[in-house]
Amino acid sequence: MATGVKPRVKVPKTASAGEAVTIKTLISHKMESGQRKDDDGNIIPRSIINRFTADFNGQNVIDVTLEPAISTNPFFEFEAIVAETGTFTFTWYDDDGSVYEETKEIEVS
Amino acid sequence: MRTKTSMRLGVGLAAASVFAMAACADPDDDQLVVNEEIEMITEAAAPDHMERVRTIYSGWRFRSDETQAVQMDDFDNPAMIWVDAAAEVWETADGTEGNSCASCHESVDSMEGVRAVYPKWNEAAGEVRTLEMQVNDCRENQMGAEPWKYDGGDMTNMVALISSVSRGLPVNVAIDGPAQSTWEQGKDLYYTRFGQLELSCANCHEDSYGLHIRSDHLSQGQINGFPTYRLKNTKLNSVHSRFKGCIRDTRAHTFAPGSPEFVALELYVASRGNGLSVEGPSVRN
Numbered sequence: 001m002a003t004g005v006k007p008r009v010k011v012p013k014t015a016s017a018g019e020a021v022t023i024k025t026l027i028s029h030k031m032e033s034g035q036r037k038d039d040d041g042n043i044i045p046r047s048i049i050n051r052f053t054a055d056f057n058g059q060n061v062i063d064v065t066l067e068p069a070i071s072t073n074p075f076f077e078f079e080a081i082v083a084e085t086g087t088f089t090f091t092w093y094d095d096d097g098s099v100y101e102e103t104k105e106i107e108v109s
Numbered sequence: 110m111r112t113k114t115s116m117r118l119g120v121g122l123a124a125a126s127v128f129a130m131a132a133c134a135d136p137d138d139d140q141l142v143v144n145e146e147i148e149m150i151t152e153a154a155a156p157d158h159m160e161r162v163r164t165i166y167s168g169w170r171f172r173s174d175e176t177q178a179v180q181m182d183d184f185d186n187p188a189m190i191w192v193d194a195a196a197e198v199w200e201t202a203d204g205t206e207g208n209s210c211a212s213c214h215e216s217v218d219s220m221e222g223v224r225a226v227y228p229k230w231n232e233a234a235g236e237v238r239t240l241e242m243q244v245n246d247c248r249e250n251q252m253g254a255e256p257w258k259y260d261g262g263d264m265t266n267m268v269a270l271i272s273s274v275s276r277g278l279p280v281n282v283a284i285d286g287p288a289q290s291t292w293e294q295g296k297d298l299y300y301t302r303f304g305q306l307e308l309s310c311a312n313c314h315e316d317s318y319g320l321h322i323r324s325d326h327l328s329q330g331q332i333n334g335f336p337t338y339r340l341k342n343t344k345l346n347s348v349h350s351r352f353k354g355c356i357r358d359t360r361a362h363t364f365a366p367g368s369p370e371f372v373a374l375e376l377y378v379a380s381r382g383n384g385l386s387v388e389g390p391s392v393r394n
Binding site: 004006008010024026028073 | 185190193
């Protein structure tokens with residue numbers, strides 16, 4: 001079970017229709033690769049975020065598969081074109097079955 | 110044949126001038142505004158006690174544009190992960206008294222301005238205290254909790270949180286009155302050559318700032334940006350850890366973090382930055 005997991009996202013509050021907005025996301029997570037050993041030589045079990053998705057008004061914007069080589073606290077920055085006012089939903093899937101979700105509203109004028 | 114020689118000479122000269130430019134890379138002219146909101150003073154007239162420096166610059170001004178940009182937005186600044194972690198600790202009770210930081214101090218916003226005046230003389234204790242010493246005093250005497258390791262993660266995170274609410278305010282440590290003897294001790298240390306390389310703080314950070322030490326661009330060694338997230342070790346670094354690293358690099362035995370020598374040095378070095386904005390937690394390479 002991963003501890004200290006906290007998702008963060010940054011989405012502009014307003015945009016004009018059709019504008020490509022920059023979205024930044026970060027989730028604090030150990031991203032234990034499963035390749036390391038502890039002091040006694042036992043393998044530390046893998047515990048990573050394995051999938052990240054962003055949806056806008058129910059439509060998928062980005063869907064990422066994460067692999068063990070990705071570093072601690074994975075950060076994603078991407079652009080999305082927004083046509084109307086709506087809600088971004090960000091979802092992170094943990095190896096341990098946890099799902100972390102965060103939503104942000106954006107107003108389009 | 111002759112043409113070829115002169116061409117080679119030309120290339121040689123061009124290379125030499127590029128090197129000369131790189132070797133005297135003074136601080137740049139960029140403006141530091143964090144979150145498009147907090148305007149930082151990164152350049153100021155040197156405090157009166159500094160005899161050999163006219164203008165003081167934040168270390169931010171010596172960094173590349175890419176590194177500078179990371180500090181300009183809290184979302185991009187990786188140090189904020191630990192600041193968030195410390196904000197949770199701030200609210201969490203610890204020790205026998207059942208107190209958290211918030212029990213006495215309420216919101217961390219009440220700490221605004223604190224970072225700017227530390228290290229500071231503590232009348233009751235009869236000593237100059239750093240922020241770390243004050244945090245541990247609270248933990249031991251108000252909370253009945255175990256003191257944190259002076260330069261450990263918990264401590265550095267908490268100092269970063271406390272610093273973050275003072276960002277933009279000018280550093281203003283007092284060096285007169287009862288703090289003066291500690292300040293003098295710190296000044297002596299600053300100008301003392303240590304180690305097999307026989308280097309004092311001043312050799313690099315006063316005589317040679319703007320020059321390159323191998324691949325690194327020497328700053329004035331200001332500590333207004335501490336705790337600092339360093340790209341090289343991807344974590345927050347405390348002032349005393351940095352002092353330790355510098356003295357180690359002179360190939361000397363260093364003082365311990367939290368030692369009276371480093372407390373004195375911190376007061377002196379902080380006073381060299383009086384007038385610059387508190388930037389902690391900053392981003393450096």
